[in-house]
Amino acid sequence: MAAAMELRCWGGDWGLPSVHTESLIVLAYAKFSGAKVTVSPIDWTWKTLTATVPELVCGDTTVQEPPRILNFLRKQRFNADYELTARQGADTMAYIALLEEKLRPALLHTFWVDAENYANLTRPWFASRSPFPLNFLVPSCHANNALSHILLTKGEAPLHRITEVEGKIYSDAKECLNLLSYRLGTANYFFGNSPASLDAFVFGYLAPLDKANLPSSPLQSHLRQLDNLTRLCDTILAVYFSSDHPCPPPPVQETMDANLQKLTQLVNKESNLIEKMDDNLRSSPQHKPHRPDPKPSLASEKSSTPA
Numbered sequence: 001m002a003a004a005m006e007l008r009c010w011g012g013d014w015g016l017p018s019v020h021t022e023s024l025i026v027l028a029y030a031k032f033s034g035a036k037v038t039v040s041p042i043d044w045t046w047k048t049l050t051a052t053v054p055e056l057v058c059g060d061t062t063v064q065e066p067p068r069i070l071n072f073l074r075k076q077r078f079n080a081d082y083e084l085t086a087r088q089g090a091d092t093m094a095y096i097a098l099l100e101e102k103l104r105p106a107l108l109h110t111f112w113v114d115a116e117n118y119a120n121l122t123r124p125w126f127a128s129r130s131p132f133p134l135n136f137l138v139p140s141c142h143a144n145n146a147l148s149h150i151l152l153t154k155g156e157a158p159l160h161r162i163t164e165v166e167g168k169i170y171s172d173a174k175e176c177l178n179l180l181s182y183r184l185g186t187a188n189y190f191f192g193n194s195p196a197s198l199d200a201f202v203f204g205y206l207a208p209l210d211k212a213n214l215p216s217s218p219l220q221s222h223l224r225q226l227d228n229l230t231r232l233c234d235t236i237l238a239v240y241f242s243s244d245h246p247c248p249p250p251p252v253q254e255t256m257d258a259n260l261q262k263l264t265q266l267v268n269k270e271s272n273l274i275e276k277m278d279d280n281l282r283s284s285p286q287h288k289p290h291r292p293d294p295k296p297s298l299a300s301e302k303s304s305t306p307a
Contacts, residue, residue, distance in 0.1 A: 003059035004038065010053060011041035011129060014211040017241050019125065021107065023054045025066045025204035031240040032195045033078035043129040048138050066204075070197060081196045088191050092198045095183070095190075098176055099205050105150050106173030106219055107209060112146035113162060116216045174222050181226040188235060195236065207233045 007030070009023030017039075018024050030037045042051050056063045056072065063072045073079075081089065111122045118139075126142065127135040147162065154165045180202060189195045190202070206223060210230050214220050224230060 005035065006040055006057045007037045008040050008042055008047070008051060008053055008055040008057070011043040013125065014208070014213070015237065016207055016211055019208055019212070020053065021104075021204045021208060022066050023204075024207060025200050026054045026056070026069050028195075028200040028203045028236060028240065029066075029070050029073065029080055029197055030078070032080035032197075032200060033073060035073050035076070035078035044131055046131065046134065048126075048130040049134050049141065066201075070200075080194075080200070083194065084191060084196060088196075092196065095180070095198055096201050098179065099201055101153075102172040102176035103205055105154055105169040107205065108146040108150055109162075109166065109169060110209065110214065110217050110219055111212075112143045113150065114216060117214050118143060120215050121212060170219060173219055177219075177223055177226055177229065181229050184228050184232060186228065189232070195240075199232065199236065202229070203233055203236050206230075207237070 007023075007026060009018050009027070010020035012018050016024065017027050018041075027037075027039070029035075037056070042048055042053060052064050054064070054066065054069060056069045058072070058076075061072070063069050074081075081092070084092065110117060112118060123139040123143075126139045130138040150165065150169065151162065154169055184190055190198045206229055209217070209220055209223055210233050212220075
C-alpha cells in the first residue's frame, strides 16, 4: 500500500484553493494525475515564516519546489503527461521556462512591489494568516525576497533600479500572455481535451492574477482581454476544484493497465477452456479414431484354405 501524501501550502481565497502560485501548480497537477493528496495549509502557524512551500511529505521523503514535486509524483505513477509526444514534451519545457523568465517577475512586482496592491491586498492577506508577531515579519520578508529576485534577474545594465525595470518586465509579461493565448487558441487545454503539466503551470501563474481584487494592475486588465486564458482558469476551477462536479476520469495509463489486465484474464480463461475441451475429446471412446484390422498373414490364409 502506497504511503499517504501530505501537501503543505498556503491556504485559499478569491475562489482559489490557494493564493500561492507554486502551491496552485502542485494542487492542479495532483488533480490532473489522480494523486490523492491531503492538503495542510500553513496558515495561522509558525511555519508561515520558516516553511518552504509547497512541500510534499510522503513517508520519510520530503520534496519541495513544483518541478521536483511533479517529478516525484510521476515516479509514483501519477503522470498527467502520459499521452504527450516528444515534441509536446519539449514544448512544455519551453513554455514553462518562458513563464519563469517573462511572467514571474511581473507577478512578483504586481503583488509584492506595487505599493498600492501591497498595502491594500497582499500585506493584509498574509498578515491575517500569520500568528503574532509573525504577522509583522512575513509580509515584509516576502516583499524583500520578491524585490531581490526582480533586481537579480532583470536589473541588468543600464537598468539598475526597480523603477527602471518596471516597463521592461511588464512588456515581457504581456508578450508572454499573448504567446500563451495564441498557443492555446480555441482548445480546452494546451494539448487537447486532457490537462497536462503545462496547464497546471499556466493555471498557477494566471489564476491569482485573474481572481485577485487588485486595486491597480494593468497586467490584470491585459489578461482579462484574453478570453481563452481566463476561460482555461475557470474550466480548471469548475472541473477539478468544485464539489458540484464529478471527479475526473482516472489517468490514461491506469485505465490502459486495467483494460490490458482484463483482456489478459479473458484470453487465459478462453485458452484454459479450449484445452479442457481438447482433453475431453481425446479421452472420450466415441471420438477415438477408427483403425482397420490388420491384413491376415499368408500362413493364416493357407491354414484357412479347405483341403
